[in-house]
Amino acid sequence: MRDSGEFDVSSALLDWYDRHAREMPWRVAPADRAAGVMPDPYRIWLSEVMLQQTTVAAVRDYFVRFTTRWPTVQALAAAPDDQVMGEWAGLGYYARARNLLKCAQVVTEQHGGTFPDTYDALLNLPGIGPYTAAAISAIAFDRPETVLDGNVERVMARLFDIHDPLPGSKPQLKKHAAALTPAARPGDYAQAVMDLGATICTPKSPACGICPVQAPCAARAAGTQSDLPRKTPKKPKPMRYGHVYIAQSDNGAFLMERRPDKGLLGGMLGWPGSEWSDGPAEAPPFPCEWQVLPGEVRHTFTHFHLILRIWTTTLPVGWSHDDLIVMEKHAFRPSDLPTVMRKAYDLWRST
Template sequence: MRDSAELTVSDALLEWYDRHAREMPWRTGPADRAAGIRPDPYRVWLSEVMLQQTTVAAVRDYFLRVTTRWPTVQALAAAPDEQIMGEWAGLGYYARARNLLKCARAVTQDHDGRFPDNFEALLELPGIGPYTAAAISAIAFDQPETVMDGNVERVMARFYDIHDPLPGSKPVLKEKASALTPTSRPGDYAQAVMDLGATICTPKSPACGICPLREPCQSRVAGTQADLPRKTPKKPKPTRYGHVYVARMADGAMVLERRPDKGLLGGMLGWPGSEWNDDPTERAPFPATWKILPGEVRHTFTHFHLILRIWSTDAVHRDVPKHLTVVDKHSFRPSDLPTVMRKVFDLWRGQ
């Protein structure tokens, strides 16, 4: 049982949330919740998958496009893979898109189109880990699960003045957050903590003067809030190199290849190219008069930087290898390419 101080914290945060909750297209706000409107588990799940490693600002338009085109999990499950991957282009972390389809189809086929309403059952679905299962359980079904993202970790580290660095301190921070999670309105509470971290208890220059938890916050009392949370220094990212080959057919069609389902940009269409390593082999995908373009494309992934040199050829006839994909000029949309491949196209077009 939580003590009175912990009850005061959750009540204060919910009171603040009722007045200051952020408006988001996937969120059922506190006023609607009070009026009996329930969150749509499909929209909660979709938003949580999109928001992994991605900002709210970046996700908003993608979410609106996807839910307009596929308003239910059954509609999403029935969509062709290439349409989903095309809509996802630019969001990054493309394994999420592949798991999105797997999960939508599992929910449709195995659960009659309804998301399970508890943490354990949600964990069994493709692409749903502990964080996403907790978020869906709490936000969509009001289960008292503890939702831990970077915002929540920062709030807990400061509220309890915890100086042990992340990621090693994650278990302690979750234990603290669990102790504060109420059994009443846990979904609203989970979103309240995240909103607090995103709008007031921000990484730099936290607005402690207007924080609803300013009085009991231990780091504010100690004057250490700006230094928290501490983080273990990251190792420098290595740089890899590669070659890509942009070929345009005589009729304006473009020559692409679909990357393997596993690995970076899995399942996405992109330009044929070399391996990405310290010393990539320059080997064109088929015989043609190739010329190297001036300049290079730079892109940063989670674990490494990438520098690509671009080769180009025009007026190719339709005798390209069968493993490549020829996309008609009227069907080719640069926006369907992942970001790094769109950068290649932009440089090629500029030349």
């Protein structure tokens, strides 16, 4: 970085943050924090888990619903699994939702409902990795931990004109981020860098003219800011195929299954179905007069695209199956289904 001894990046970012901090339902504004208001660790933890690989705009409504329904970690710890999964539907990565509930239960049962305030202790909680532990420790408890998300990586890559591609350059970027993290106001500083990346040092067309740290930015001096950070090309996602079987009795009850605890959509309610693969279709869960519906369900997971065909049948009242769950009409809530299963239900309902 040019003029690193003359330009105080941390102070410039904090001054900018004091004037331009984004308003978020989980955030304590810098003026309030200066007046002694501390963030609620529960809300910081919840927001950070929700924000993993998801945008702020997508998370806001989910966060408000969660905290309205479960305003404390103790309330969340006592929530039924299906309700938490239902509220989570649409955010994806359901393992995070399962760990969310486990973490709330551990904090409630083993820590008296109070989140531990150090990086190492936070790292021992279910579902909390290095990034989340650092973010909670810095933002909720004002500890000088290095917070490195996608926004911070981009800012560091440009400030120091680093051309090594991600993810291999992460250690180098983290080293620079750690060197800039101040001992004073580290929580506000962490949020300032993330805000800078989200609003000014954006992936495309960064607004360098109004950037508070344009002076020492090595990429701006070299004219390479729009090319950074470089990333290793991703492999194309494969396509998988599957079948879903929706069976409803004459009185409105559905036959459903609970998926295995491990794997995609682990532990969640859904429709019986085939394996998701590029191979031939499997047989239905039980012999019946199945009819395939027109259309198909398309859904994208982290590592593959999925296309589902939907089959349906009507059963007499009282029909059951040893391996399936009879879900009575009054107990069935589409909102409790993961998104892909809700898409299948919506297609079934529309025909």
